[in-house]
Every structure is written in structure tokens, then in C-alpha cells.
Amino acid sequence: MKLTFILIALGATLFATGCNAVPTNSPTAIDNTTNSTMKFPFQLTDAEWRKRLTPEQYAILREANTERPFTGKYWNTKEPGFYRCAACGAVLFTSKDKFDSGCGWPSFSDLAAKGTVVEREDDSFGMQRTEVLCANCGSHLGHVFPDGPAPTGLRYCINSASIDFGTDTNSLAWKSNDKK
Numbered sequence: 001m002k003l004t005f006i007l008i009a010l011g012a013t014l015f016a017t018g019c020n021a022v023p024t025n026s027p028t029a030i031d032n033t034t035n036s037t038m039k040f041p042f043q044l045t046d047a048e049w050r051k052r053l054t055p056e057q058y059a060i061l062r063e064a065n066t067e068r069p070f071t072g073k074y075w076n077t078k079e080p081g082f083y084r085c086a087a088c089g090a091v092l093f094t095s096k097d098k099f100d101s102g103c104g105w106p107s108f109s110d111l112a113a114k115g116t117v118v119e120r121e122d123d124s125f126g127m128q129r130t131e132v133l134c135a136n137c138g139s140h141l142g143h144v145f146p147d148g149p150a151p152t153g154l155r156y157c158i159n160s161a162s163i164d165f166g167t168d169t170n171s172l173a174w175k176s177n178d179k180k
């Protein structure tokens with residue numbers, strides 16, 4: 001009985017250690033739209049964002065919430081293709097850099113192109129983490145950690161709700177994200 005408990009505790013500890021750098025809520029990101037030091041090309045009013053996004057997307061993209069691990073639609077996808085910002089449609093990541101981090105969120109070792117995201121220090125929850133935002137619209141995507149695979153050594157830990165998967169980059173007649 002006691003041993004079982006110890007094993008469970010050990011397992012939980014190992015799990016927590018392996019995934020200690022998860023993208024939890026980040027209140028510092030809430031000021032996306034008001035942070036005068038960061039200007040993004042794609043701007044909408046709060047009312048427009050609310051109309052454009054589902055409530056879950058809004059909570060994550062615009063309020064920096066985090067979906068629960070292993071619940072998003074992309075944590076385990078392996079199909080070749082591209083991942084766009086779910087808020088503005090900018091291509092952010094590609095399947096060639098996606099890897100299984102075991103943490104329950106889509107993980108990428110690199111960006112689709114330099115500068116598709118911007119980074120911001122996030123000291124919330126007593127942790128020092130680096131938040132990643134869409135460089136085009138400033139929406140919250142997740143965090144980046146220095147424990148990814150070679151050659152970059154980076155792990156972009158991204159919410160499924162923050163991205164949209166597609167297979168054709170040329171079809172920039174990307175689906176309308178407007179939720180009527």
C-alpha cells in the first residue's frame with residue numbers, strides 16, 4: 001500500500017519534472033492590446049476579436065489562458081502541413097518542426113520563418129518563462145523553452161486553440177475565421 005503510494009508520488013513527480021515548463025496562464029499577456037511598447041500590424045478592437053474568435057480561442061489567444069494538456073486538437077497530429085495563427089491566419093509553424101514532447105501540447109523545434117513570433121518575458125506564477133506571441137497580431141500562442149531537440153534546442157509549446165492546421169500555403173484564401 002505504502003509502496004504503491006510512493007510509486008504514484010514518484011510517477012507524478014517525474015511527470016511534473018518532465019513537463020515542468022508548461023504554458024500555464026499568463027496574466028502578463030492580458031495587456032496585449034494596450035502594451036504600447038509592442039505594436040502589431042494586424043489590429044482589431046476587443047469587440048471585433050470577440051466576434052471573430054470562439055470563446056475558447058478568445059480566452060487563450062487574447063487573455064493568455066491555456067488549454068488543458070492532451071485536450072487540444074493538434075497535440076498528436078503528424079500530417080504534413082502548416083500551422084497558422086488561429087486569430088489572424090499568419091503561417092507560424094510547419095509540420096517538419098513538430099515533435100512529440102510528451103507534454104500534451106503541440107510542440108515545435110523551430111518557426112516556419114524567422115520572425116513569425118515575438119517573445120516576451122513572463123514572470124507569472126513564480127516562474128521565469130518566455131511567452132510567444134504572433135508577430136502579426138500579438139495573440140498569445142504559448143511559451144518557448146530551451147529544452148527542445150537539436151539543432152535549435154528549442155521547444156515552442158503551443159496551444160492547439162491558438163493555431164489552425166492546413167496543407168496548402170498557397171491557398172491563402174484561408175478559411176474565414178469569422179464566427180457569426
Ligand SMILES: [Zn+2]
Binds near residue numbers: 089090
Ligand atoms: Zn496572429
